[in-house]
Amino acid sequence: MEIQSIGPPNEFLSIDGPASVRVIDGRLYVLGAEYGPGSSFTVMRGRRIIAKSLSECKIEAVLGPEGKIETVNGANEVIDIWDKALSTIRLRNSTVVVMGAMDVGKTTVTTILVNKGVKEGLKVGGVIDGDPGGQNDIGPPTTISASIATGFITHLTQLRNLRSIFVKTTSIEHVWDYVLNSMTKMVNELWRNYNVDAVVINTDGWISEENAIKFKLELARRTGANHAVVIKRGDESTDLIKELMKIAVNVITIPSPPPNARVRDRDDRKIRREMGYSKYLMPSRELNVNLREKPIVNLPLFNGLRYDNYITRLIRRSLNMAIHYIEQWRGGAAVAIGNVKEFQIRNIGGVNIAILPMNWERGGLLVALEDRDNYLLSLGVLRKIYYNTGKAVISVPKTFINEGLVDHIRLGMIRVNDNYEEVEKVLYINRIESLLSSQNILESSN
Incomplete structure (x- = not known):
């Protein structure tokens, strides 16, 4: 524990977590919130925040391993610039979407907006964590999640997860239309059913490609965003800003933090996701699921027509391969488990057959157990499918108790x-879904 005096006003502190800070005297500005005598806040491990004194202060700090507090040059910080720009936003009855490339401070800006709303006495809901492959501060990796703020926070991880939607992968570029539909659905429900006063959406760092810009523009449109806060670093977001200016949204551009701020590379993000999987799924237990009662919605096994032995033999000869299992879906498509090394689609007599490799489901494919409204009940890991009985074995957290609410299973990638x-991104799940959609077999997710 250490006692530190700060002053005069407008002195800046860099605080690296893990750290617990209590204000003994004076006032301190931290991420849009003001802390006075007796109030306290925490900084998580691996995080850094910048605080500013509003008067002469005295603080008490408890630092963990790697925790550190030091005075920094305020001229190099963006706190005042951000605070001035974000203070122009009228949060009540507004939807604000925060955009920018990876590691430019989107989560920090989202946190500031949340605290500003709480300071105004607003019910800041729909704090949407829309980055399934980055930080996943509210829900587990591969999901987008929402929460409602009830007090000041220093990071989104302090918020309780209200709702999550499984988006199958950590790379939005593969599923951006699905993510768009899901985020729109979640925002609409929060306004309609949770009586929030404001919605803040924290987005992913995919902004430069043509589809990325389309995704962000459509997100702003469909969620009815009043304000788009874009954190600008170099020319990364220039095209996005130009396009946002063309639609009915107030665009607020702010600079990215100085380059000495902590930056997480792809390996670090991957490690954080893997820790997230482990934290969520461990300890686990095995759950037996009857796929005829609780089907896989994006690969509807055991819900079609089994070919008789004669037709199956004809198909085997036509495909020139051993077939372990095959069934036909309505609409002129079929699925087969065959002796192939990689997923493929073959056509026989006008019937498209999706052929999966033997034991394709083994090796730890992530899945979601969802309710009838397609909200996540639990992540799981698919272990085995028994084709003779139509049963599946899925590893789920031991704490999962809502088996009765499970309506269906959704395969991840x-x-x-x-x-x-x-260990692998199973991209052929997208190809299966495209085949199902072309045959009007795949149900709408929202």
């Missing part, structure tokens, strides 16, 4: 090993 390390 991430394969993890026994240590919950990501």
Whole structure:
């Protein structure tokens, strides 16, 4: 424990977590909130925040390993610039979307906006964590999640997860239309059913490609965003800003933090996700699921027509491969488990057949157990499918108790090993869904 005096006003502190800070005397500005005598806040491990004294202060700090507090040059910080720009936003009855590239401070800006709303006495809801592959501060990796703020926070992880939607992967570029529909659905429900006063949406760092810009523009449109806060670093977001200016949204551009701020590379993000899987799924238990009663919605096995032995033999000869299992869906498509090394689609007599490799489901494919409204009940890991009985074995957290609410299973596109390390992106799940959609077989997710 250490006691530190800060002053005069407008002195800046860099605080690296883990740290617990209590204000003994004076006032301190931290991420849009003001802390006076007797109040306290925490900084999580691996996080850094910048605080500013509003008067001469005295603080008490408890630092963990790697925790650190030091005075920094305020001229190099963006606190005042951000605070002035964000203070122009009228939060009540507004939807604010925060955009920018990776590691430019989107989560920090989201936190500031939340605290500003709480300071005004607002019910700041729909704090949407829309980055399934980055930080996933509210829900588990591969999901978008929402919460409602009830007090000041220093990081979104302090918020309780209210709702999550499984988006199958950590790479939005593969599923951006699905993510768009899901985020729109979540925002609409929060306004309609939770009586929030404001919605703040924290987005992913995919902004430069043509589809990324389309995604962000459509997100602003569909969620009815009043304000778009874009954190600008170099030219990364220039095209996005130009396009946002063309639609009915107030665009607020702010600079990115100085380059000495902590930056997480792709490996670090991957490690954080893997820790997230492990934290969420461990300890686990095995759950037996009847797929005829609780089907896989994006690969509807055991809900079609089984071919008789004669037709199956004809198909085997036409495909020139051993077929372990095959069934036909309505609409002129079929699924088969065959002796192939990689997923493929073949056409026989006008019937498209999706052929999966033997034991495709083994090796730790992430799945979601969802309710009838397609909200996440639990993540799981698919272990085995028994084709003779139509049963599946799925590893779920031991704490999962809502089996009765499970309406269906949704396959993900991430394969993890026994240590919950990501080992493969199973992109052919998208191809299966495209085939199902073309045959009007895939149900709408929202």
